[in-house]
Amino acid sequence: MVQRRRNTCPSPQDITRALQGPSSASNPGAASLDELIQRCLNCFDPEGKLTSPRGSQLVDMTLMMHGWVVPSQMFAQKLLTLYPPLSLSAGPTGAHVHDCPSDKRGLKRTQICHLIRQWISQFPAVFEADPLLEQTMGDLWALARSDGVETHSQLVDNSCLGPHANMFQAPSPSVKKRKVSLIFDHMEPHEMAEHLSYLEFKNFCNVSFMDYRSYVVHGSVRDNPALERSVMMCNGVSQWVQLMILSRHTAQQRAQVFTKFIHVAQRLRALQNFNTLMAVTGGLCHSSISRLKDTSNLLTPDITKALGEMTELLSSGSNYINYRRLYNECSGFKVPILGVHLKDLISLNEALPDYIDQDKINLSKLQHLYSNISDLVATHSCTPPFEANKDLLHLLTLSLDLYYTEDEIYELSYNKEPRNTKIQPVAPVKAPVVAEWGSGVTPRLDPDTISKHVKQMVDSIMKNYDQNQDGYISLDDFEKIAANFPFSFCTHEADREGEISHEEITSYFMRGMSICAKLGYRFNTHNFHETTYKRPTFCENCGGFLWGVIKQGYHCKDCGINCHRHCRDLVEIACLKKHKNTTGSCPCTPAPDTRIKGNTWNIEEEAFVFPAKQRDRKPPGHRSGQQQQ
Known part of the structure; x- marks a missing residue:
C-alpha cells in the first residue's frame, strides 16, 4: 500500500469528482x-x-x-x-x-x-x-x-531554437506620462486590484504544462520556479494584507484599511481573478485579524456582509463547489485558484493507472489530464481588461517581498489589541484555505532579486516625487511612502534638512528589506558616504583613479571599499562586514566599529566626510519609543 501524500493526496470523493469533470472526448481506450x-x-x-x-x-x-x-x-x-x-x-x-x-x-x-x-x-x-x-x-x-x-x-532541425520565451505573456505595462501617487492611502481599491491582477496573471502565464506535471509527480513546488513564484505571491499578498492592517496604530485606522481591502476583493471578484481574491480574503480572515475586537466593532454591516459572501464563495465545502460553478460560467479574462485545479490533477494521476494490460498506455487518463491542463494553458491567451503602471507595479512588487513568521504577526496583533479576558471573543469567520498546496513556501528571495526590486521602486519614487530633479525628495513624502511597508524607520543621515536623497532612500529600503525578507547577514548592504580622500585611491569597480579636489568618490564605512559616483550601483551588492545591532531604531542599523586600529593606514583616520555628519542624530519625524514591528 503506497503511503498517501500529506496535503496533496486526494480522498475517494475527490477522485470521483475529478473523473466526472469535463472531458473534450469520449474514452479513447488504450494503445x-x-x-x-x-x-x-x-x-x-x-x-x-x-x-x-x-x-x-x-x-x-x-x-x-x-x-x-x-x-x-x-x-x-x-x-x-x-x-x-x-x-x-x-x-x-x-x-x-x-x-x-x-x-x-x-x-x-x-x-x-x-x-x-x-x-x-x-x-x-x-x-x-x-x-x-x-x-x-x-x-x-x-x-x-x-x-x-x-x-x-x-x-526535424531543432538547432534554430533560441532561448525559449513563453508564448503567453501578460502585455507590457503602460508607461503613462502622468505622475502617480505611491502612497497606500492614495491608491484606489480598483487600481490596487488591477495591479495585483497584472502581477498574478504574469506569474500564471509563466506556468507551463511541464510545471503542472512536475508538481503532480513530486507533490512539491521545489525546483519548480514558476509555480513557486505563484505560491510566493499568494502567500505574500495574504501576509501583506495582514501587515498593512496591523501597521496602523488605532482601531479606526485599522478598520479603514480593512474596508479598503474588502473593496479590493470586490474588484478582484469583478475581474475574475480568483487566485488573488483567495489570498486577500484569506488575509482578512486570518485569526491575527479576526481577533481584533475593537477593529471589528468599527466595521459597517455592509463590509461584514461582503466578507461573508467572499468566504462563502471560496469555501472548500463540497470540493469548492461554489467557486467551481462560478468559474465555469466565466468567459474571457480569468485567473483560477491554482491549488484547486492542481488537486484535480493529482486526483486523476493517482486514480488512473498509466498502463492497461501491462503494455497499453491508458489514453483515457491522458485525455482527462490533457483536458484539465489545456483549459488552464488556454487561459494564458486572454487579454487583461486593464492597463498597468510600472511605478505602481514596482511598489507592489517590493511590498510583497516582505516575510514575517506567524509568531511575529501574532505578536504584532497582540501588541495592537492585547488579550482581554473580560471581552467576549468575536465570532470567527471561517477563512478559506490559502495556498495549502504550497504550504511551507516562504517568500525568501535572493539578494540580487531584492536589490533589483528596490532599485526599480526607488527610481519610480524619484520619477514621481523629485520635482526639482536634483536627486532629493521631501522627508514628508518619503515617510508617507515608507508607510506602505510595515517595518519601522531605520536611522539615516540626511544631507539636507527636511529632504532625503536617492542614495539614502535606497539604503533605507535595502537595510529594511534585508531584515524583513529574512536575508540575514549575508545581505548587508554598503554604507556609502560621499568622501574627500587625502591619499591616492582607486575605484573598487573599474580600478580607475578617484580624481578631484574634494568629494572624489564614495566610501563604505562598514567594509572600506571605495568607488566612483557612477560606479556605486555597479559594485558588488553584499557588504562583507557583519553589522552589529544597536539597541535603538532598526535592527539593521550598524554599531560603531570598536576594534583596535593597527598601524596600517585607515581612510577614516585621515579622510573627512563632507559635509560633517552627526552619527547619533535622529531623523526628523522620529518617534521616541516607537516599537519595532
Whole structure:
C-alpha cells in the first residue's frame, strides 16, 4: 500500500469528482506506444496538414502528455526507429520496412517529419530541458539528411531554437506620462486590484504544462520556479494584507484599511481573478485579524456582509463547489485558484493507472489530464481588461517581498489589541484555505532579486516625487511612502534638512528589506558616504583613479571599499562586514566599529566626510519609543 501524500493526496470523493469533470472526448481506450504514434501519423496528409479537428486534438494531446507515461527521449527514439530509410539496407536495426512499398515509406517519412515539426513548434521548451532528447533529435536529423531530401532535414532541425520565451505573456505595462501617487492611502481599491491582477496573471502565464506535471509527480513546488513564484505571491499578498492592517496604530485606522481591502476583493471578484481574491480574503480572515475586537466593532454591516459572501464563495465545502460553478460560467479574462485545479490533477494521476494490460498506455487518463491542463494553458491567451503602471507595479512588487513568521504577526496583533479576558471573543469567520498546496513556501528571495526590486521602486519614487530633479525628495513624502511597508524607520543621515536623497532612500529600503525578507547577514548592504580622500585611491569597480579636489568618490564605512559616483550601483551588492545591532531604531542599523586600529593606514583616520555628519542624530519625524514591528 503506497503511503498517501500529506496535503496533496486526494480522498475517494475527490477522485470521483475529478473523473466526472469535463472531458473534450469520449474514452479513447488504450494503445501501445507504437499504435499511438501511428494514429498520430495518420492524422497528417502528404502535405503535412492535419486532416481533422479530432486528429489535431489527438496529436496535440500526444505531444503534450506523452511525458506522463514515457520519457520524451524514448518517444523520440521510437520515431527514429520507425523512420524508414530510402534503401532497405540503410535502415536502423529493428526497423520494420521490408514489407513497406517505397511510396508508403516516403509518405511515412513525411508524416514523421511533420509530427516532429509540430512537436518542435508547439512545445520548444521540452527540447531545451532534456540533453538526451537533444542527442536523439540530432540522430533523427542526420538520418533525414542522409536521404537527400532537404525539406525533411529542415522539418526535424531543432538547432534554430533560441532561448525559449513563453508564448503567453501578460502585455507590457503602460508607461503613462502622468505622475502617480505611491502612497497606500492614495491608491484606489480598483487600481490596487488591477495591479495585483497584472502581477498574478504574469506569474500564471509563466506556468507551463511541464510545471503542472512536475508538481503532480513530486507533490512539491521545489525546483519548480514558476509555480513557486505563484505560491510566493499568494502567500505574500495574504501576509501583506495582514501587515498593512496591523501597521496602523488605532482601531479606526485599522478598520479603514480593512474596508479598503474588502473593496479590493470586490474588484478582484469583478475581474475574475480568483487566485488573488483567495489570498486577500484569506488575509482578512486570518485569526491575527479576526481577533481584533475593537477593529471589528468599527466595521459597517455592509463590509461584514461582503466578507461573508467572499468566504462563502471560496469555501472548500463540497470540493469548492461554489467557486467551481462560478468559474465555469466565466468567459474571457480569468485567473483560477491554482491549488484547486492542481488537486484535480493529482486526483486523476493517482486514480488512473498509466498502463492497461501491462503494455497499453491508458489514453483515457491522458485525455482527462490533457483536458484539465489545456483549459488552464488556454487561459494564458486572454487579454487583461486593464492597463498597468510600472511605478505602481514596482511598489507592489517590493511590498510583497516582505516575510514575517506567524509568531511575529501574532505578536504584532497582540501588541495592537492585547488579550482581554473580560471581552467576549468575536465570532470567527471561517477563512478559506490559502495556498495549502504550497504550504511551507516562504517568500525568501535572493539578494540580487531584492536589490533589483528596490532599485526599480526607488527610481519610480524619484520619477514621481523629485520635482526639482536634483536627486532629493521631501522627508514628508518619503515617510508617507515608507508607510506602505510595515517595518519601522531605520536611522539615516540626511544631507539636507527636511529632504532625503536617492542614495539614502535606497539604503533605507535595502537595510529594511534585508531584515524583513529574512536575508540575514549575508545581505548587508554598503554604507556609502560621499568622501574627500587625502591619499591616492582607486575605484573598487573599474580600478580607475578617484580624481578631484574634494568629494572624489564614495566610501563604505562598514567594509572600506571605495568607488566612483557612477560606479556605486555597479559594485558588488553584499557588504562583507557583519553589522552589529544597536539597541535603538532598526535592527539593521550598524554599531560603531570598536576594534583596535593597527598601524596600517585607515581612510577614516585621515579622510573627512563632507559635509560633517552627526552619527547619533535622529531623523526628523522620529518617534521616541516607537516599537519595532
